[in-house]
Amino acid sequence: MANETQMVTMEKIISLCKRRGFIFPGSEIYGGLANSWDYGPLGAQLRKNIKDSWWNFFVQSRADMFGLDAAILMNPKVWKASGHVDTFEDPLVDCKNCQSRFRADHIDEEWKTVDFRTQACPNCEKKTLTQPRQFNLMFQTAIGPVQDTGNTVYLRPETAQGIFVNFKNVMQTMRPKLPFGIGQIGKAFRNEITPGNFTFRTLEFEQMEIEYFVRPQEWEQQFEMWLSQMHAWGKQIGLDANKVHDNNIAPEELSHYSKRTVDVEFDYPFGRKELWGLAYRTDYDLKQHQEHSGEDLQFVDQATQEKFIPHVIEPSIGVDRTLLALLLSVYTEESAPTAAGESDTRVVLKFPPHIAPYTVAVLPLSKKPELQTVAEPLFHELRKYWNTEYDETQSIGKRYRRQDEIGTPFCVTVDFDSLTDNAVTVRDRDTMKQERIPISQLINYFRDRLSF
Ligand code: GAP
16 A cells, blocks of 8 residues: 655645646746746646636625626725825845845844844845835836826735725625625735745735625624635645644734734745735725725615625635645655556645546557547547546556646546447546446546545
């Protein structure tokens, strides 16, 4: 029986991602662009499966949720009202000797009271650090051919504000009752001082955010409900629950809009760090937008005609960090002796079947045309239902290993017996058990195995 052996490291994940087409360095043929990453064929499908699963779990299957897809570029007044122009800042420390840049709070948690001029630089160890200065994280660009202060716009640093500015539109078009929520998936951008750790902290990333509008007196109960829903979804997509932890953020560390935040953290190989956030944003954002825009953003209770600004619970989930934490959760190495009895290691990504980039791989035993006449129509039939790959290169053993490494739950092998018994061998990724299944029953067989 195979047993699990080695620890997962970032090096192993980064190398597997490149080798198997999950994640490539951005702009690679031009020498790359620091901290930018491109998702390859497998990564793009995995991202899509994660986003589909999120949408399905948090939006489609709930009667109290509505979807939205707002623009990335918004009127700059939005960011003044939200507080991002004035307070979305990190403390930046420069080293005058080696030119390295650091976040002051990453060097010392007590950064507000520290004299950095007397501290050694974490890179060159010289005492040449500057005092911290605040650095706004929003990326700026300009509308039109001439750049001046009148046409500055920002790439959104969070998708949330697109939801708040459409609160009235959604209320008027959908006529929801409280509590209700609006969810959206989209890109966000932050000019991070210290990006790094692969896709953990990047300049461009994607968020899946919900603003859930509640009556003020029910915020605590709704907060707990959302925290448990986030954990339930994490389990459903295959995150290792033992590596996921809640961290209640101390009052003095809260963002400008939050009265309570729980960071859902993950045990990455580089430490326990934030995976997702859950914040109680009170009525801060809607109040700010009401004041700055002059629009009435109150909710009107149709039954009682009561008018008030609802409070907000915000479950915020990053696609990229989820994908990274998922790879780290499902990566396994097992000792699996070869047919010749030699010791070997099998790398398996144990994704739940609905999240795996490919669900099924069709593998004709050889390239002989008579096998293709069975395998190809079968491949085309299966791909109507599930993401299916066709692979006839290399030995069957090597092809199984490749499918294990990209996490395909089922391999279907067409062999010479298939020509006469009209059956194929189905191999289970996790147990490596093989079953002979009649081709006519294959779709139903997978339907049963894939229902969750
Ligand atoms: N609307 C609330 C908000 O944006 P946040 O904690 O700043 O809160 C939410 O971000 C989530 O977005 C994080 O928990 C993380 O998953 C993801 N995220 C934030 N900054 C990121 C970055 N630079 N790179 C990758 N993901 C990031």
